[in-house]
Amino acid sequence: xxxxxxxxxxxxxxxxxxxxxxxxxxxxxxxxxxxxxxxxxxxxxxxxxxxxxxxxxxxxxxxxxxxxxxxxxxxxxxxxxxxxxxxxxxxxxxxxxxxxxxxxxxxxxxxxxxxxxxxxxxxxxxxxxxxxxxxxxxxxxxxxxxxxxxxxxxxxxxxxxxxxxxxxxxxxxxxxxxxxxxxxxxxxxxxxxxxxxxxxxxxxxxxxxxxxxxxxxxxxxxxxxxxxxxxxxxxxxxxxxxxxxxxxxxxxxxxxxxxxxxxxxxxxxxxxxxxxxxxxxxxxxxxxxxxxxxxxxxxxxxxxxx
Amino acid sequence: xxxxxxxxxxxxxxxxxxxxxxxxxxxxxxxxxxxxxxxxxxxxxxxxxxxxxxxxxxxxxxxxxxxxxxxxxxxxxxxxxxxxxxxxxxxxxxxxxxxxxxxxxxxxxxxxxxxxxxxxxxxxxxxxxxxxxxxxxxxxxxxxxxxxxxxxxxxxxxxxxxxxxxxxxxxxxxxxxxxxxxxxxxxxxxxxxxxxxxxxxxxxxxxxxxxxxxxxxxxxxxxxxxxxxxxxxxxxxxxxxxxxxxxxxxxxxxxxxxxxxxxxxxxxxxxxxxxxxx
Numbered sequence: 001x002x003x004x005x006x007x008x009x010x011x012x013x014x015x016x017x018x019x020x021x022x023x024x025x026x027x028x029x030x031x032x033x034x035x036x037x038x039x040x041x042x043x044x045x046x047x048x049x050x051x052x053x054x055x056x057x058x059x060x061x062x063x064x065x066x067x068x069x070x071x072x073x074x075x076x077x078x079x080x081x082x083x084x085x086x087x088x089x090x091x092x093x094x095x096x097x098x099x100x101x102x103x104x105x106x107x108x109x110x111x112x113x114x115x116x117x118x119x120x121x122x123x124x125x126x127x128x129x130x131x132x133x134x135x136x137x138x139x140x141x142x143x144x145x146x147x148x149x150x151x152x153x154x155x156x157x158x159x160x161x162x163x164x165x166x167x168x169x170x171x172x173x174x175x176x177x178x179x180x181x182x183x184x185x186x187x188x189x190x191x192x193x194x195x196x197x198x199x200x201x202x203x204x205x206x207x208x209x210x211x212x213x214x215x216x217x218x219x220x221x222x223x224x225x226x227x228x229x230x231x232x233x234x235x236x237x238x239x240x241x242x243x244x245x246x247x248x249x250x251x252x253x254x255x256x257x258x259x260x261x262x263x264x265x266x267x268x269x270x271x272x273x274x275x276x277x278x279x280x281x282x283x284x285x286x287x288x289x290x291x292x293x294x295x296x297x298x299x300x301x302x303x304x305x306x
Numbered sequence: 307x308x309x310x311x312x313x314x315x316x317x318x319x320x321x322x323x324x325x326x327x328x329x330x331x332x333x334x335x336x337x338x339x340x341x342x343x344x345x346x347x348x349x350x351x352x353x354x355x356x357x358x359x360x361x362x363x364x365x366x367x368x369x370x371x372x373x374x375x376x377x378x379x380x381x382x383x384x385x386x387x388x389x390x391x392x393x394x395x396x397x398x399x400x401x402x403x404x405x406x407x408x409x410x411x412x413x414x415x416x417x418x419x420x421x422x423x424x425x426x427x428x429x430x431x432x433x434x435x436x437x438x439x440x441x442x443x444x445x446x447x448x449x450x451x452x453x454x455x456x457x458x459x460x461x462x463x464x465x466x467x468x469x470x471x472x473x474x475x476x477x478x479x480x481x482x483x484x485x486x487x488x489x490x491x492x493x494x495x496x497x498x499x500x501x502x503x504x505x506x507x508x509x510x511x512x513x514x515x516x517x518x519x520x521x522x523x524x525x526x527x528x529x530x531x532x533x534x535x536x537x538x539x540x541x542x543x544x545x546x547x548x549x550x551x552x553x554x555x556x557x558x559x560x561x562x563x564x565x566x567x568x569x570x571x572x573x574x575x576x577x578x579x580x581x582x583x584x
Binding site for chain 2: 027029030031033034036037038040041044045048049051052054055099102103106109111112117118119120121122123124125126127128129130131132134135136137138139141143144145147148149151152159181189192193196213234235238241242244245248249252259262263266267272275276279280282283286290
């Protein structure tokens, strides 16, 4: 019994009966420590998230309506925005995951200069998508480095308009490259931490049974990486649905995507209903993808019970 | 080291050669764009329109950078970005350290739920918070203010700060606090005088992560500000009508700090992003 916390004399003076379940102070401490962060997240995370839902289902006068979804579907670039967001996503995620897997495996093997290499490979972790977009803009703009090199090599006679309004292939290629360049570091770090969590005995056992490096990767490492890949894919797909800065830097309004539509409905037209409706669409799409990954990369429990 | 091993080391196997080739290729892919934005930004303003463009700065000049920095609104936006970054760090540490300590040192009902919530907040499109908060902040007279952006950035940084703080506190043996407490200090005194000084480097890294997140964030900053944007929001707003030197110097200004940030964050990258299995 913790005498210094609840003075029995005090309670006796209050004349209350002993409560059946008593918390001592030590038991309440963690909740007190978590309280500020919880209150803050309720105020500025949970409450606004709920508000978005309410705004999306409200008319400007505040009554319940589904009109916002109809208005969104009739929005000029709506179909294009959905198509472009999905197109970027299905290109970016597989490419960057594959390269990141290669990077993680390379970083595990003891190559000369590994520390410098890892530093360079981590730099994009602190680069924003807007900055990445501007970096790659210097390469893809019509008088940029790619056209300069192609022209120096006499492969083209005039600069190619990679980022022209109607050049879908050029715009998508530039954005995919910039996003892959920026975010494969993050996927690499997540995968590396997953590889380090795999007990080395499993790999050694497979090697003693005569499995080659390639076979060990496919049959041992990759299956055990499933939970890690799940985390990386969920995080990255959620952010890919919100692709924003990189698109603005490279394409401007030439390639509408969902997040840019949502932002412009706020900043240009002050139409919070439609902006919130776009946000809810992004939420629904990324939740669906999360559920998809959870089902697709399901790991049987017994694998980890050793 | 035996002679056989040394010989093996010297003559790399085809597999190792392939590994070096792949590593070199990826490193070049990582570095070359960084080099090019440097060249593009460190040229005289007129050389920007040269075509075909030189792959090295000829001649070297900070004219574009000076032009960028003197453009309307850039310096105040830079100041606001720094201020919001510092506010985010202070708020995130003040809220995140106690929570991280609770996760690191206590076994309590709901601990798993708290950890699950932290992870799921990170897998949540933060974008959807900005719109209702814009409305709320207008009502609170906070809209277009430094504080409003810092609050949203704190929401984004808090989960990571809590996880990092927890992993930092876990590395400090709890016997140290118990020893201090047995000598008569309170738990708070033990934390203040023993744990916090020992966890300074780790919490410094957590602070850096929060700062970088705030420094890089575009969407919420663009939605929540009009006349008082952050540096990225100012650049986004000016993109449409800005000349090439502005964009190149802006790209360099936003990218360059990353080189420094990552240098100091490197030892903590795994505890920050590698949350796969704990």
